[in-house]
Amino acid sequence: MVAMLMVDRELPAAARLTPAGERILAAAATMFYEQGIRTVGVDAIAEAADVTKKTLYDRFGSKDRLIAAYLEHRSRVWHAFLDAQLEVRAPKTPVELILALFAALTDWVTESRQGCGFINASVELAAPDHPAMPVIVGQKQWMRAEFEAQARLAGLDDPGELADRLLLLHEGALVSFRVAAMPHAPEVAARAAADLLAGWPRSSGAR
Template sequence: MTADDANHSTLLPAQAMAGRDDPVDRILATAYELFSRRGIRDVGTNELISRSGVAKATFYRHFPSKDALVLAFLALRDQVWTVDLIVSEARRRGSTPEERLLAIFDVFGDWFHRDDFEACTFINVLLEMGPDHPLGKASIGYLSRIRGHIEALAEEAGLNRTEEFARSWHILMKGSIISATEGDFLASKRAQQMAGWLIEHHRN
């Protein structure tokens, strides 16, 4: 997958859903684009309504509160980013479970070089809203789901202490995202090297 392909994958909702007649699709496409790039608090309900081209009554009929829309956005982000982009593409690139694990950082490398690289939505929302807020708790849940995907790959690879492995691997993922946000575009390669050492550690 090229960097252009990665860009298309993460922007698919905004591109494919915005032109549909269904108002829910248009609202979600607008929310996906705005929340991904600007965060939650910076985007107001009036802007969401205006940009999605729906009536206020229609908006509130489907999403009684802004938080309800954010929860729907997080679920969509989990499918588009975690499942369709990261997990599915890593599985496609690798021919063995270990190669698939390491391929996660190759996918990250493409993502980090996108002009509109937006970092991790779940981390962003968690930091913005806090761990005790319902949206923060939802983000923690989606981060846990990422670890679940990693643990499944670790089990397929026959590694030991797979839950511990998944938590350590997730630290590498999150750390590389933060480093890329700081401007280190080799962050994925650095993390991938450490990931190889982690795999060796969990073979014993």
């Protein structure tokens, strides 16, 4: 297995939640993802979590802050999923790791029928100053940074440009799958990524 599997994976430390706070976050995570952020109100979340609305606001301050906490939680779930996938697939080179990330996408969308929670949230949260937007943008930047780091480790030419193209394939697959335009989009993206990597030039002096 390659020595460096993931880079810049650390998320902001989550505040320690009380049991009530954990129930609120768990209820919000399920309801936001399955029903949509804008359609779910704080009353419904509080009822599902068996708390008062006052408790919800005491723990999270506002619905917008709860949305941000939901996406931070989802990011941790995504990273843990990728770690488990890489542990099973055991890539031996940076290129194999990149391809393993694409292969993992197929399993992710199979389990997560509503697609990417970050993309879904970005559509609903149009305001650029929404508290959740840095989480959404940061997650996508992290994915691109991972592609670039692994391309650099592989000695591939212009790793930044390659990372841009890989991210477009990765995110395009998520969107195409979510809108049911291409049910096998993750598999198509994985094949396209393999072709892209196979034909990408190596940096001068790289082995």
